[in-house]
Amino acid sequence: MPLGPFTMKARIKAVMAAFAVFSCSMIAPLKxxxxxxxxxxxxxxxxxPSHAEHYVSGAVDAIIDTSLIYSAPGQFCMRANLSSTQVKDVACKFLAEHPQVRDAAAAKLVHAAINISFPCPDH
Structure with missing residues (x-):
């Protein structure tokens, strides 16, 4: 997925941040x-919005990488030419349209937004 103006260093930082959040959540108390x-x-x-874009980009990278690590089939099919701004817009639109679920984990909500917005075609 092209990341527009983001450098490889910024992308790596976003992935590392998302991984750190994911890793820490595995050892955090249930609350x-x-x-x-x-x-x-x-x-x-x-x-x-630029901070939201970085968070969403990191979350999507983590979701994709986790799917690859566990050989789990993706539940979404994003086009290769999507920008990180577009994906951020999709996530923010989802949050605007579903205020009743905003208390859930942001990464789960990003996952839900991209699943709904970028379904895979039936084979």
Whole structure:
């Protein structure tokens, strides 16, 4: 997926941040299974869209990498020419249209948004 103006260094940082969040969530107490919820991501969407874009890019990279590591088939099919801005817009639109779920983990909500917006064609 092209990342537009992001450098490889920025992409690596985003992936590492998403991995760190994912790794820490595996050892966190059951009460705190995520660091960023949908409300926090929604605030980023509104006030700091570039930060939201970085979070969403890292989350999507982590979702894709996790699918590859565990050989799990993807539940979505994103076109190769999508920009990270477009994917951020999809995630923010999902949060705008589903305020009732914003208390859930932001990464799960990003996953839901891309599953709905980029379904794989039936084979």
């Amino acid at each position: 705190a299974q995520h660091f960023v919820d949908g409300n926090a991501l929604w605030k980023l969407c509104q006030e700091y």
